Amino acid sequence: MKNSSSEELDSYYPVRPECLADVPKTRFKARVGKTLSERRWKAAFSKDGYLDIAGVLRRIQRGGIHPSIKGAAWEFLLGCFDPESTFVERNQLRQRRREQYAAWKSECQKIVPVIGSGKFITSAIVSDDGQPITSDDGQPIASDDGQPIASDDGQPIECATSTSNSHDNSDAMPADNGDFEKKVLQWKLSLHQIGLDVVRTDRTLVFYENEANQAKLWDVLSVYAWMDKDIGYVQGMSDICSPMIILLENEADAYWCFERAMRRLRENFKCSTDSIGVQSQLSTLAQIVKTVDPKLHQHLEELDGGEYLFAFRMLMVLFRREFSFVDSLYLWEVMWAMEYNPNIYSSYDDKRQPLLSELLYDDKPNDKHKLKEYGKFERNNLKTGAEPNSALSVFLVASVLETKHRRLMKEAKGLDDVVEILGEISGNLDARKALDEALKVHKKYLKQAKKS
Numbered sequence: 001m002k003n004s005s006s007e008e009l010d011s012y013y014p015v016r017p018e019c020l021a022d023v024p025k026t027r028f029k030a031r032v033g034k035t036l037s038e039r040r041w042k043a044a045f046s047k048d049g050y051l052d053i054a055g056v057l058r059r060i061q062r063g064g065i066h067p068s069i070k071g072a073a074w075e076f077l078l079g080c081f082d083p084e085s086t087f088v089e090r091n092q093l094r095q096r097r098r099e100q101y102a103a104w105k106s107e108c109q110k111i112v113p114v115i116g117s118g119k120f121i122t123s124a125i126v127s128d129d130g131q132p133i134t135s136d137d138g139q140p141i142a143s144d145d146g147q148p149i150a151s152d153d154g155q156p157i158e159c160a161t162s163t164s165n166s167h168d169n170s171d172a173m174p175a176d177n178g179d180f181e182k183k184v185l186q187w188k189l190s191l192h193q194i195g196l197d198v199v200r201t202d203r204t205l206v207f208y209e210n211e212a213n214q215a216k217l218w219d220v221l222s223v224y225a226w227m228d229k230d231i232g233y234v235q236g237m238s239d240i241c242s243p244m245i246i247l248l249e250n251e252a253d254a255y256w257c258f259e260r261a262m263r264r265l266r267e268n269f270k271c272s273t274d275s276i277g278v279q280s281q282l283s284t285l286a287q288i289v290k291t292v293d294p295k296l297h298q299h300l301e302e303l304d305g306g307e308y309l310f311a312f313r314m315l316m317v318l319f320r321r322e323f324s325f326v327d328s329l330y331l332w333e334v335m336w337a338m339e340y341n342p343n344i345y346s347s348y349d350d351k352r353q354p355l356l357s358e359l360l361y362d363d364k365p366n367d368k369h370k371l372k373e374y375g376k377f378e379r380n381n382l383k384t385g386a387e388p389n390s391a392l393s394v395f396l397v398a399s400v401l402e403t404k405h406r407r408l409m410k411e412a413k414g415l416d417d418v419v420e421i422l423g424e425i426s427g428n429l430d431a432r433k434a435l436d437e438a439l440k441v442h443k444k445y446l447k448q449a450k451k452s
Contacts, residue, residue: 009326012067013246019204024427026324034063041069049087051076053342054372060337061376064330071247071257077336078260079344083373094253101252105219108226111184112191118211120218122195126188130181187226190233194221201238205325207246217245220255224262234269234277237262239317243329263348264391268316278315281394282308285315288390288398291448292441296405305415310422311397318393322426331431335392338377338435342370377442384446392438395445399437400425 010026030037036059044052053076065073075081081090108115112125124133198218207213221241225233241258248254262269268277276282285308290297300306313321318335320328371379377392401408404421412418 009067010324013325014206015204015325016206016209023204024322024324024327026326027430028064028327028330028432030066031063034059036060036063036065036069036073038066038068041066041073045087049085049090051083053083053340054369057337057340057373057375060333065333067326070329070333071244071249071253074244074247074333074336075253075257077333077340078257079263079348080256080260082345083342097256098250098252101223101255104227105223108223112188112222115219115222118215120195120198120215121191122199124189124192126185128189130185183229186232187222190225191222193235194218194225194233194238197221197235197238202242202246202325205246213245216251216254217242220245220251220258223255224259228262228266231266231269234271236316237269239320240265243325243332260348265318276309276312278312281315281391282311284390285311285394285397288394288441288445289401292398292444293402293405296401296408299409299412300418303412303415303418305418310415310419314397314400315393319396322429323431324427327431331435334431334435335377335396336375338375338439339392340373340375341378342373376439380442380446384450390442392435392442395442396434396438398445399434399441400429402441403437 007026009028009030015023036056040059041056044056046052056073056076060073060077076083081093085093105116112121114121127133195218198214198221201217202208208217217238221233221238224237224241240261241254244254244257244261245251248257267280270277286297286306289300289308297306300308318328319331322328323331371382374382381390400422404425407421408418412421
């Protein structure tokens with residue numbers, strides 16, 4: 001692999017010509033000896049398929065992943081596969097997962113046949129009380145007898161809204177049919193919102209000029225919303241899912257990669273009347289800034305910004321809006337490599353499906369070789385026993401605030417000023433430098449916290 005310019009890397013994810021002026025400039029460059037190349041990736045596997053995860057992590061943390069192998073490497077970083085499995089074992093697991101996804105998608109198709117049609121919904125198909133919504137001419141947009149609805153290109157699509165007998169042979173059918181009907185209604189109510197978000201997500205990329213690719217993103221998000229009964233779909237999930245659709249050609253593989261990413265992030269999307277999903281991370285951020293930069297924290301509190309709501313978007317979608325597409329992928333993979341814990345696969349394979357924060361510290365390694373299988377950030381947490389909810393992304397926000405300390409202290413007279421100053425980082429932040437600063441803040445925080 002030769003050194004690749006940012007322009008060459010952008011060519012893997014081309015931007016529509018009319019949108020070039022609207023997207024942040026890419027700063028990441030793949031470099032020989034640092035970036036994980038296709039050759040190094042292939043060499044990291046043994047004859048049987050065991051992956052040298054320590055070597056792979058070392059490379060990714062130094063220089064990210066070359067676009068040609070991002071999808072395959074992400075599956076390991078996110079815990080889809082165990083590095084200590086063989087090629088044969090992974091192929092068997094992949095096949096089982098594809099069959100499982102197909103079964104779940106089939107369940108969804110029985111209720112809303114638009115799923116898997118290559119089209120998607122952008123208009124509500126039912127009202128809040130479950131009644132089919134009619135169009136301007138009085139025709140039902142979706143009805144029990146399969147009346148057509150309109151996709152975003154105006155073509156008719158068959159969409160049944162009747163839920164009776166639609167899951168007669170499905171394991172997903174609960175004992176209480178009332179609960180099932182409620183689940184179906186909540187899911188249907190989310191489908192057009194998913195569609196509206198799909199149209200907006202990464203719309204500057206040539207990839208999504210193809211309606212089939214938009215429909216693929218809609219299908220994956222719709223199936224996920226069906227399966228995750230606690231959260232369903234929340235705005236922002238499309239920003240997390242979109243890269244998986246682009247990087248992994250097989251839809252089922254993209255679904256499982258997204259599902260694993262959501263294991264890390266789903267708490268961010270849990271909202272209630274009393275709190276927002278990222279509340280716990282915002283509280284952690286406040287504690288971090290209070291520890292490493294008490295003057296800035298006090299200043300923000302005086303501006304009524306002590307709850308750090310201005311950082312909501314950055315944490316919710318992992319800085320997708322602050323970086324170019326290429327740079328955001330680089331940021332994610334380096335963060336995941338730095339946070340990597342070798343227990344991730346076995347814990348995700350647990351039928352209880354525990355949260356990431358429940359599993360990472362049960363088995364602390366004693367030997368130095370095993371420690372190399374942990375990312376830099378995770379090793380520091382292990383050594384100090386830090387809380388697992390202190391994600392690297394939170395320290396990344398804290399580092400951004402530290403770099404803006406002088407301006408925030410001098411110029412911010414209200415929260416609008418804080419938002420404006422932080423908004424200027426969009427397109428002007430170097431992901432590599434930002435991560436280095438985040439690690440420095442992390443070490444500083446652990447040192448200060450240990451003293452107190």
